[in-house]
Amino acid sequence: MAKPPVLTACPLDCPDACSLSVHVEDERIESIAGDARNGLTDGVICGKVRRFDRHVYSAERIETPAIRDGTKGSGSFRPVSWDEALEVVASRLMEIRARSGGEAILPFSYGGSNGVLTEGTLDTRWFHRLGASRLRRTICAAATSRAQQGLYGMMPGVDVRDYVHASLIVVWGFNPHASGIHLVPVLKEARERGATLVVVDPRRTPLAKAADLHLGLRPGTDLVLALAVTRWMFEHGRADQAFLDAHTSGASTLRARAEPWSLQRAAEVSGLPSEDIEAFAKMYADASPAVIRCGWGLERNRNGGSAVASVLALPAVGGKFGPPGGGFTMSQSRTFRWDLDAVVAAGEPSVRAVNMNRLGPALLGADPPIEALFVYNANPLATVPDQERVRAGLAREDLFTVVFDQVHTDTATWADVLLPATTFLEHHDLTRGYGATVLNRIRPAIPPVGQARPNYAVFADLLERTGLAHEDDITDPDALAEAVLASASLEPEHRSALLERGTLDAPTPGALFRDRFARTADAKIHLCPPDLDAECQAQTGEPLYTYKADPGTERHPLALISPATSKLINSTMGQLFPGPARVRMHPADAHARGIHDGTAVRVFNDLGAVECDVEVSDAVRPGVVSLDKGLWQRHTRNGNTSNALCPTTLTDLGRGATFNDARVDVEKA
Numbered sequence: 001m002a003k004p005p006v007l008t009a010c011p012l013d014c015p016d017a018c019s020l021s022v023h024v025e026d027e028r029i030e031s032i033a034g035d036a037r038n039g040l041t042d043g044v045i046c047g048k049v050r051r052f053d054r055h056v057y058s059a060e061r062i063e064t065p066a067i068r069d070g071t072k073g074s075g076s077f078r079p080v081s082w083d084e085a086l087e088v089v090a091s092r093l094m095e096i097r098a099r100s101g102g103e104a105i106l107p108f109s110y111g112g113s114n115g116v117l118t119e120g121t122l123d124t125r126w127f128h129r130l131g132a133s134r135l136r137r138t139i140c141a142a143a144t145s146r147a148q149q150g151l152y153g154m155m156p157g158v159d160v161r162d163y164v165h166a167s168l169i170v171v172w173g174f175n176p177h178a179s180g181i182h183l184v185p186v187l188k189e190a191r192e193r194g195a196t197l198v199v200v201d202p203r204r205t206p207l208a209k210a211a212d213l214h215l216g217l218r219p220g221t222d223l224v225l226a227l228a229v230t231r232w233m234f235e236h237g238r239a240d241q242a243f244l245d246a247h248t249s250g251a252s253t254l255r256a257r258a259e260p261w262s263l264q265r266a267a268e269v270s271g272l273p274s275e276d277i278e279a280f281a282k283m284y285a286d287a288s289p290a291v292i293r294c295g296w297g298l299e300r301n302r303n304g305g306s307a308v309a310s311v312l313a314l315p316a317v318g319g320k321f322g323p324p325g326g327g328f329t330m331s332q333s334r335t336f337r338w339d340l341d342a343v344v345a346a347g348e349p350s351v352r353a354v355n356m357n358r359l360g361p362a363l364l365g366a367d368p369p370i371e372a373l374f375v376y377n378a379n380p381l382a383t384v385p386d387q388e389r390v391r392a393g394l395a396r397e398d399l400f401t402v403v404f405d406q407v408h409t410d411t412a413t414w415a416d417v418l419l420p421a422t423t424f425l426e427h428h429d430l431t432r433g434y435g436a437t438v439l440n441r442i443r444p445a446i447p448p449v450g451q452a453r454p455n456y457a458v459f460a461d462l463l464e465r466t467g468l469a470h471e472d473d474i475t476d477p478d479a480l481a482e483a484v485l486a487s488a489s490l491e492p493e494h495r496s497a498l499l500e501r502g503t504l505d506a507p508t509p510g511a512l513f514r515d516r517f518a519r520t521a522d523a524k525i526h527l528c529p530p531d532l533d534a535e536c537q538a539q540t541g542e543p544l545y546t547y548k549a550d551p552g553t554e555r556h557p558l559a560l561i562s563p564a565t566s567k568l569i570n571s572t573m574g575q576l577f578p579g580p581a582r583v584r585m586h587p588a589d590a591h592a593r594g595i596h597d598g599t600a601v602r603v604f605n606d607l608g609a610v611e612c613d614v615e616v617s618d619a620v621r622p623g624v625v626s627l628d629k630g631l632w633q634r635h636t637r638n639g640n641t642s643n644a645l646c647p648t649t650l651t652d653l654g655r656g657a658t659f660n661d662a663r664v665d666v667e668k669a
């Protein structure tokens with residue numbers, strides 16, 4: 001009789017959080033399929049995860065702990081036992097701590113592909129007790145979270161399944177064909193029912209091509225577009241004053257800050273025809289239900305926080321909340337809330353904080369210096385801005401680097417100690433979706449490959465070895481999951497649904513601003529929250545909603561963006577991607593430089609250069625070039641990827657990354 005499949009879920013950094021059904025034969029993965037327990041994804045999964053067995057059994061899988069036996073960066077390692085590897089890690093870190101203090105140790109992780117059992121619990125506890133520097137995890141969603149928190153107290157927005165009721169859908173800085181594929185059929189159905197689709201994106205994405213209106217603006221100018229629409233609505237009596245009076249504060253400040261943005265001026269800055277901006281404003285004012293799906297493409301620049309705040313303010317100004325399918329969707333992750341601090345009992349450590357976007361400068365110049373780096377759940381050499389400085393930092397002879405990963409990433413090449421990690425098919429986890437409103441219990445389908453170990457086992461061991469474990473520490477994954485769930489005060493029926501089905505699909509019920517309200521202290525929408533205003537002022541010298549000009553120069557006039565590709569999840573699975581990378585460029589920009597499709601080029605600025613081939617394509621607007629995010633060094637001629645050109649400047653809110661503020665030029669190689 002065939003064995004029943006293992007029911008689990010996908011924790012990769014993707015909004016959709018699919019339920020999975022995994023067939024296993026003789027402790028090996030036979031096949032991975034979706035199943036219908038997640039109502040949004042309904043059994044459909046992406047090609048990447050259907051073939052995730054190729055990652056699990058990859059030739060580049062790290063199967064044993066190992067210690068460097070060549071020069072730094074040579075990638076040459078000698079296998080050792082777990083005991084030996086962890087003894088080296090524990091003794092080196094304790095020696096550094098005794099000599100220079102805990103802050104000389106820097107943990108580095110993001111954990112977008114991890115749930116709470118493998119990120120933010122035992123690891124946090126250990127690094128906290130070591131007194132290690134704290135990492136600000138701001139590489140993604142820092143500006144969006146600040147804006148959603150400040151305006152709405154992280155209130156979950158419209159459930160994606162309710163989009164079928166909408167008469168207007170605006171997909172703003174989000175590319176569902178790569179980044180969240182389950183929105184695509186929902187949009188199709190909504191349009192079959194008569195919905196109009198607007199896409200705001202500097203690229204003509206597949207969705208933009210199919211849209212009723214594509215606003216192909218210059219990167220980083222969403223703020224002026226949203227403020228122009230805001231001003232237009234106020235000016236034309238289309239702002240919903242009754243809603244603003246009842247449910248918001250700060251509307252008059254927002255209106256005053258939108259005042260400079262006439263259609264004309266917004267058109268000049270954004271590069272959009274002013275008629276298109278006006279058409280959009282009218283369309284938005286007229287439509288109900290109207291919903292905005294706000295993505296992450298608009299946050300990754302100097303204006304990112306103000307831009308997201310101004311977009312999230314639109315449904316309040318236009319009075320779009322109320323009917324099903326009316327309002328906005330940003331992150332849905334706070335559908336379920338838990339209190340990890342209570343579980344970890346770590347509190348806010350009084351140690352220095354290092355912004356992960358500035359890993360390179362920190363490794364090269366932090367004072368006091370970083371002497372040890374512990375990388376897990378991340379591949380910073382591929383994913384962090386200013387790649388040349390990150391590489392130079394990793395190359396420091398006096399830096400002790402631990403890399404704990406599943407595969408031999410670019411970062412792993414620079415390790416002193418390599419530790420093999422399990423994948424989500426080999427360990428337990430507990431995750432929540434940030435697009436789908438689901439909570440998922442992840443269970444191992446197969447035993448660990450080689451000697452790989454889960455993060456919770458390794459951090460529990462390190463707590464013991466360094467003498468930092470306490471008697472009442474919870475380390476068992478089931479007990480840890482229980483403790484996290486207990487802190488989440490789930491309804492009893494939700495809890496049993498999760499235990500029985502391994503997944504809980506629980507959209508927050510009720511209409512927005514009829515049955516459920518902002519999660520701010522007064523349940524109102526704060527259109528110009530004082531804390532955001534102050535943060536913006538401190539970060540940029542100007543208040544919230546102030547547009548900062550394009551950083552382009554005569555020498556580096558082209559905006560480089562690096563959006564998600566359907567082939568990878570960030571840099572994960574990069575070892576399976578054959579490449580080579582191609583930089584996409586508009587025919588007009590190519591022609592002006594004597595460049596053709598397939599020409600070998602050098603994309604450069606003052607931070608570095610990338611050598612690869614060109615794909616001439618009118619899918620990017622003039623003035624913009626695009627190189628996929630998540631590429632590895634093997635995918636280009638000179639081993640650099642987009643991050644070699646990305647600055648370490650920060651967003652106006654949340655101290656997030658400004659990848660899309662890279663300004664470059666392109667020449668024949």
Ligand SMILES: Nc1nc2c(c(=O)[nH]1)N[C@H]1C(S)=C(S)[C@@H](COP(=O)(O)OP(=O)(O)OC[C@H]3O[C@@H](n4cnc5c(=O)[nH]c(N)nc54)[C@H](O)[C@@H]3O)O[C@H]1N2
Nearest residue numbers: 173174175178179219220295296297563564566568569570
């Ligand atoms: N297959 C796959 N799926 C993924 C990921 C992946 O790498 N691969 N990554 C995951 C992660 S970590 C995240 S955060 C999400 C990200 O998901 P998305 O929100 O889709 O993020 P991006 O791909 O960065 O950008 C989305 C779109 O914004 C556009 N864009 C760039 N600059 C601007 C701008 O200034 N304004 C506007 N309006 N648009 C702009 C880009 O052209 C792109 O089409 O996707 C997740 N899903």
Ligand SMILES: Nc1nc2c(c(=O)[nH]1)N[C@H]1C(S)=C(S)[C@@H](COP(=O)(O)OP(=O)(O)OC[C@H]3O[C@@H](n4cnc5c(=O)[nH]c(N)nc54)[C@H](O)[C@@H]3O)O[C@H]1N2
Nearest residue numbers: 110140376377378379383404406421562570571572629659
């Ligand atoms: N140029 C440019 N760069 C970008 C972006 C961009 O738009 N442009 N976007 C960025 C965004 S949105 C994000 S979220 C970041 C993400 O950047 P990273 O956080 O570096 O994410 P990944 O590249 O997916 O690397 C995750 C690594 O963790 C490993 N891993 C997964 N699970 C486990 C586990 O349980 N244990 C251990 N020990 N290891 C594990 C995987 O094998 C993989 O190598 O990248 C950013 N980088």
Ligand code: SF4
Nearest residue numbers: 010014017018046049
């Ligand atoms: S990466 Fe996204 S679409 Fe693919 S299986 Fe995971 S959750 Fe589903």
Ligand SMILES: [Mo]
Nearest residue numbers: 013112140141
């Ligand atoms: Mo991300």
